[in-house]
Each structure stands twice: as structure tokens, then as C-alpha cells.
Amino acid sequence: MRALKVIVVVLGIAVLAAFATLVAVIVNRAGRGGDEAAGAGARPPIHASWGRVMLDQPAGTRIQSVTASGNLIVLQLYTLSPGQDERLVVLDPATGAVNGIFVPGQR
Numbered sequence: 001m002r003a004l005k006v007i008v009v010v011l012g013i014a015v016l017a018a019f020a021t022l023v024a025v026i027v028n029r030a031g032r033g034g035d036e037a038a039g040a041g042a043r044p045p046i047h048a049s050w051g052r053v054m055l056d057q058p059a060g061t062r063i064q065s066v067t068a069s070g071n072l073i074v075l076q077l078y079t080l081s082p083g084q085d086e087r088l089v090v091l092d093p094a095t096g097a098v099n100g101i102f103v104p105g106q107r
Contacts, residue, residue: 053096055089072099 055061058079064086065076075089088102 051096053091053098055098057087057089 055075055077057077061077061079063075064078067074067076071092071094073091073093075091077087077089078085086104088104090099090102091097092099
């Protein structure tokens with residue numbers, strides 16, 4: 001009977017230690033933004049000081065939406081002028097460089 005009590009106490013301590021470890025891991029990953037949990041690896045914070053970026057778009061261009069995609073920013077732009085009604089501009093927020101401009105429907 002005494003051996004059973006010892007086993008119950010030891011297993012109880014093991015369960016509490018496992019629970020404390022689980023809570024510590026969750027708090028640690030939540031504090032880092034969860035990038036490691038998603039498999040993205042550690043990324044340094046972006047401290048951009050690139051100032052003003054000119055997109056060289058036609059007059060009357062408006063931003064319809066801004067979307068973050070991984071380490072890039074995608075701007076959906078539109079104008080009312082014929083032939084250039086919608087474009088996607090891909091920016092690198094770390095450098096301010098325009099990585100590409102996509103115009104749907106053109107080859």
C-alpha cells in the first residue's frame with residue numbers, strides 16, 4: 001500500500017512538471033509572435049529608414065488594399081483611366097524596393 005502511495009505522488013509531480021513545461025513553452029512562443037511555431041524561423045524586426053518610395057504610377061491612382069504576405073507588402077492599386085484599371089505592386093518593407101508590378105489580364 002505504501003508503494004502505491006509513492007507511485008501516485010511521483011506521477012502527480014510528473015504531471016504537474018509536464019503542465020508547467022507546456023505553459024512555459026506556450027508563453028515563450030506567444031511572446032515571440034509565434035513565428036517559430038509556424039515554422040517561419042526567427043526574423044529580425046524591420047527598422048526601415050528608407051524614407052519616401054515613389055511607385056511611378058499614373059495620375060489618379062488610388063490604393064484599394066494593402067496586404068502583408070510573408071516578408072512582403074502587396075498593394076492593390078486602381079485608376080479610372082482606360083487600360084490601366086488595376087495593378088498589384090509588391091514592396092519589400094525592409095528596403096523600400098519595388099519587387100514587381102503585376103497587371104492582371106496583360107501578357
